[in-house]
Amino acid sequence: MTNVIGALIVIPIVCGFVIKAPKWVVLGFLVVLFGFADSTWGQVEAQSGNIYSRGVGLFYFSLLNLVLLTAGLALFIKRLANPYGPQLAPPMTKYFAAFVFMLAGHVVVGLMIGKDLNVILGLNGFFNVLNMFVFMFLVISAFEKDRDMTTLIFMILSIAVIRGVFGGVRYFLFDGDTANPYRNFEGLNIKIYFFDISDNYVAALAAFCSAWLLTTPQVKLNIFTKVLLLGVVALEVAAVALSFRRSSLIGLGLMFVFLFLRLPARRKLFFAIAAAALLAMVASVFFQHRLQFNTASGGGILQSLIYDIAPSRGSIKDNRFYELYAAAQSMEGHWLFGRGTWGTFTGDRELLSYHGDDFGFVHSGFGHLILKSGLFGVGLFIAMLVTFITFYLRHRKSVFGNASLLADAGFAGFLFWIPTLLIGTPIIEFRTMMLFGLTLAMPFVAVGLQHAQVRTYQMRTQYAVA
Numbered sequence: 001m002t003n004v005i006g007a008l009i010v011i012p013i014v015c016g017f018v019i020k021a022p023k024w025v026v027l028g029f030l031v032v033l034f035g036f037a038d039s040t041w042g043q044v045e046a047q048s049g050n051i052y053s054r055g056v057g058l059f060y061f062s063l064l065n066l067v068l069l070t071a072g073l074a075l076f077i078k079r080l081a082n083p084y085g086p087q088l089a090p091p092m093t094k095y096f097a098a099f100v101f102m103l104a105g106h107v108v109v110g111l112m113i114g115k116d117l118n119v120i121l122g123l124n125g126f127f128n129v130l131n132m133f134v135f136m137f138l139v140i141s142a143f144e145k146d147r148d149m150t151t152l153i154f155m156i157l158s159i160a161v162i163r164g165v166f167g168g169v170r171y172f173l174f175d176g177d178t179a180n181p182y183r184n185f186e187g188l189n190i191k192i193y194f195f196d197i198s199d200n201y202v203a204a205l206a207a208f209c210s211a212w213l214l215t216t217p218q219v220k221l222n223i224f225t226k227v228l229l230l231g232v233v234a235l236e237v238a239a240v241a242l243s244f245r246r247s248s249l250i251g252l253g254l255m256f257v258f259l260f261l262r263l264p265a266r267r268k269l270f271f272a273i274a275a276a277a278l279l280a281m282v283a284s285v286f287f288q289h290r291l292q293f294n295t296a297s298g299g300g301i302l303q304s305l306i307y308d309i310a311p312s313r314g315s316i317k318d319n320r321f322y323e324l325y326a327a328a329q330s331m332e333g334h335w336l337f338g339r340g341t342w343g344t345f346t347g348d349r350e351l352l353s354y355h356g357d358d359f360g361f362v363h364s365g366f367g368h369l370i371l372k373s374g375l376f377g378v379g380l381f382i383a384m385l386v387t388f389i390t391f392y393l394r395h396r397k398s399v400f401g402n403a404s405l406l407a408d409a410g411f412a413g414f415l416f417w418i419p420t421l422l423i424g425t426p427i428i429e430f431r432t433m434m435l436f437g438l439t440l441a442m443p444f445v446a447v448g449l450q451h452a453q454v455r456t457y458q459m460r461t462q463y464a465v466a
Helices: 004-022 022-035 061-079 090-112 129-144 146-175 197-215 225-242 245-264 264-289 300-303 324-329 365-398 402-423 430-465
Strands: none
Touching: 004 022, 004 061, 004 264, 004 402, 022 061, 022 146, 061 129, 061 430, 090 129, 090 146, 090 365, 129 300, 146 197, 146 225, 146 402, 197 225, 197 245, 197 402, 197 430, 225 264, 245 264, 245 402, 324 365, 324 430, 365 402, 365 430, 402 430
16 A cells, blocks of 8 residues: 555656656656665575565565656656657667567567566566666667756766765675575675675766776866765775676676776876776786685686686586576577567576576576577667767767766766676676666767767857858
């Protein structure tokens, strides 16, 4: 009953704000997404629910997901009322339409063969890809002025620092994150900073933004601000390193390699020395606290880093790829369009015991899309990513100031997510896909606002001349 009352109160308010002041809706979402973890995997006693799952038992979706969909519908109505307004990432719209059409086809086929609608539309399918698109469009529509970009950047840094300090207190004074599968399931004496990959993303994004401000020649900072930003970099890099997630550490490395390549030649040497020292410390901590458990005596850090995916570990059943192998074996004649959003795979239950009784997902974003929607679905998703990359590369030299930071942060965030898309479970995670939507939106926000400023300047100049 509480969830129904909450929905009746919140949804109309959200509709009104989306039409009149969408920025506040997006900022509200960001407070939730940046501030609250979603993953319960690794906890001894899993919580009965969290802010992301509240309302699932009553509605087809969680209350937060309903708010997102309602906001998306309100945005669509707003666009219909003003069809000549600025376009919302037109290169991406066709992919959103394609995924909607594909999901509609799955709904029709699923109902025809007797599948329940809540299973067809469940998050174990690819519904979160649509959530990602809706949030991306919502973010793009929300920021209309240069100070809005400043607000967004400041909010990213502020919430990340608060979250980082919270994680630090929990790590250094207590037992770290309670969602700790290494300790709770594997019996390893390891504390972790954050287990949720999205918390690692928030930390990595804040570290990148701070490092970008410190190293970009056009940005002039006083000594107090420099010290503050250096502290943010140290805090957030420590958060990622002490979370002991390989995909996060690799993603963070890709972000800083990208930043290095964006620097002018005269600053690269200093950055390379500082980054090498930082990387050495991070690698040392990572090896000593987690990877030591994953390698035989005499093994090096590289061997321990790929201990469960290296081909040298014998047959396919002895490494991380067995899950994907089993899923591929289960595809049979469904390679083109997948096994449906309700589709599952089969394999050796002992080797796949970490799945429990849920074989409706695999540890690869791309692999999951193949299982559910076939080569057609994963092809659409990859084409969308290529469009995003092309858009950024085409416009990156035409933006400056805060717009340049936002665009670069978006592309760096995309680089962070690459390892997770390859070996993680992002597609089934609401929070992860929402943050991925934010990542994709940032370059479009930056370019859109930059062009709006140029048009405004030209109009004012023409008016002054007249």
